[in-house]
Amino acid sequence: MNRESDVLILGAGAIGLCCAYYLLKSGHSVTLLDQSTPGSGSSYGNCGTITPSHAPPLAKPGMVGQALRWMLDPSAPFYVKPRLDPALFAWLLGFARRCTWPAFEHGLRAKAALLNPSRYAIERMCREEQLQCEFSTAGHLTVFKSAEAMDAFAWWPRALAQVGIGVVELDRTQMRAREPALRDDVIGGFDTPDDAQFRPDLFVAELLRCVLAKGARIEPHFSVENLVFAGHRWRAIGTNGERLGRAAVLALGAWSPKLGRQLGLRVPIQPGKGYSITTERPDLAPKVPVVCRERSIAITPWESTYRIGSTMEFAGYDSTLNRRRLDALVTGAREYLVDPIGQTRIEEWYGWRPMSMDDVPIIGPAPGHEGLWLATGHGMLGMSMSASTGQLIDDLISHRTPSIDPAPYDPARFA
Numbered sequence: 001m002n003r004e005s006d007v008l009i010l011g012a013g014a015i016g017l018c019c020a021y022y023l024l025k026s027g028h029s030v031t032l033l034d035q036s037t038p039g040s041g042s043s044y045g046n047c048g049t050i051t052p053s054h055a056p057p058l059a060k061p062g063m064v065g066q067a068l069r070w071m072l073d074p075s076a077p078f079y080v081k082p083r084l085d086p087a088l089f090a091w092l093l094g095f096a097r098r099c100t101w102p103a104f105e106h107g108l109r110a111k112a113a114l115l116n117p118s119r120y121a122i123e124r125m126c127r128e129e130q131l132q133c134e135f136s137t138a139g140h141l142t143v144f145k146s147a148e149a150m151d152a153f154a155w156w157p158r159a160l161a162q163v164g165i166g167v168v169e170l171d172r173t174q175m176r177a178r179e180p181a182l183r184d185d186v187i188g189g190f191d192t193p194d195d196a197q198f199r200p201d202l203f204v205a206e207l208l209r210c211v212l213a214k215g216a217r218i219e220p221h222f223s224v225e226n227l228v229f230a231g232h233r234w235r236a237i238g239t240n241g242e243r244l245g246r247a248a249v250l251a252l253g254a255w256s257p258k259l260g261r262q263l264g265l266r267v268p269i270q271p272g273k274g275y276s277i278t279t280e281r282p283d284l285a286p287k288v289p290v291v292c293r294e295r296s297i298a299i300t301p302w303e304s305t306y307r308i309g310s311t312m313e314f315a316g317y318d319s320t321l322n323r324r325r326l327d328a329l330v331t332g333a334r335e336y337l338v339d340p341i342g343q344t345r346i347e348e349w350y351g352w353r354p355m356s357m358d359d360v361p362i363i364g365p366a367p368g369h370e371g372l373w374l375a376t377g378h379g380m381l382g383m384s385m386s387a388s389t390g391q392l393i394d395d396l397i398s399h400r401t402p403s404i405d406p407a408p409y410d411p412a413r414f415a
């Protein structure tokens with residue numbers, strides 16, 4: 001069966017679903033294809049924070065040295081599995097080259113330009129479509145145990161101020177008043193009151209319901225194995241036959257380079273594996289999401305459940321759950337919280353973040369391929385940037401002047 005839509009969207013994670021949402025609102029017909037069930041990739045078990053405050057890119061002077069030191073510590077939040085992989089080597093080299101202040105400033109502005117409007121677009125979407133995903137706007141805390149580490153983080157509020165993101169510094173007493181679930185030896189940190197949160201699995205499930213109601217066609221368990229342009233149409237060829245679209249959006253998250261390679265496209269993304277543990281709420285759960293800075297551990301409390309997540313493992317498409325890394329999440333949380341984890345463990349999970357080489361998303365026309373668009377490479381912030389990405393893709397495909405300057409995300413920067 002050769003069904004044809006205006007737009008074929010490959011990948012039904014938060015990014016593909018948000019692209020579908022805005023394209024449908026502009027009157028396009030849309031088919032979403034996913035190799036598995038929609039929302040079952042990285043968009044499922046992540047920490048669900050919507051954080052413009054995380055705009056500063058990873059590529060920053062000093063990052064290479066920090067990464068090398070982490071490599072020597074088996075419970076550290078960062079790990080590269082040593083192996084002969086030319087794509088990984090090229091990615092690491094490209095990343096290292098971007099650890100300069102000019103590249104950092106560029107990445108900061110590019111990410112903030114997506115994150116700031118996305119935060120409010122997500123809130124609007126949740127309200128207008130009545131998405132039941134425990135969306136809330138209580139802010140976000142970044143906390144420290146050592147004065148030395150907090151001093152070394154002084155660049156962070158300065159960077160955020162440059163892109164209009166408010167930060168309030170809190171000392172030990174103020175932090176304790178803001179968040180009583182923290183231990184006495186937490187020395188203070190930063191409050192970013194404009195940050196928000198939702199349950200990511202509920203967000204994607206509700207968004208799926210919403211786009212279906214707006215007329216989207218969804219085909220789960222359709223693994224796209226090839227994409228060809230013939231007769232002015234894109235043909236997605238996969239396990240269940242062929243689907244046609246006048247345009248196609250590649251929103252395959254960490255899997256994007258695989259199809260990109262077949263099309264001769266350079267999509268420098270590595271899967272950055274992260275883990276999470278979901279439990280019932282501890283008795284003394286924090287009121288707001290917390291990042292435990294020295295351990296790089298993120299904790300998100302929701303009305304219904306509670307999650308600890310972290311780590312960045314470059315181990316290729318490795319699908320094992322590493323017990324040592326999962327245990328390190330709990331050990332780390334214990335250093336900051338009075339009651340670090342709920343009694344009943346609901347789920348242990350890993351996901352592959354789509355890490356682009358410059359930690360800036362790749363959004364825009366695929367070089368040399370008319371009618372093919374990329375919406376990928378959102379790294380650690382795909383949930384937060386999902387709405388803006390959908391709006392930008394819709395603006396571009398609908399031939400409207402985009403409200404966000406697309407230049408920094410142009411896939412051609414890697415061509």
Ligand SMILES: Cc1cc2nc3c(=O)[nH]c(=O)nc-3n(C[C@H](O)[C@H](O)[C@H](O)COP(=O)(O)OP(=O)(O)OC[C@H]3O[C@@H](n4cnc5c(N)ncnc54)[C@H](O)[C@@H]3O)c2cc1C
Pocket residue numbers: 010011012013014015016033034035036037038039040041042043044045046047048049050051222223224225251252253254255259272273274275276309310350351352353354375376377378379380381382383384385
């Ligand atoms: C531990 C952890 C914590 C995180 N916390 C946060 C957070 O707090 N806030 C935040 O903003 N972000 C967070 N992230 C990052 C966020 O999860 C990702 O950036 C985001 O989910 C990427 O969305 P996506 O739609 O691009 O990818 P995905 O959700 O992975 O979707 C890609 C889809 O493509 C499908 N697919 C792949 N190949 C094919 C094929 N050949 N044919 C058809 N379909 C295919 C997959 O099945 C999948 O459904 C976190 C990530 C991790 C791992």
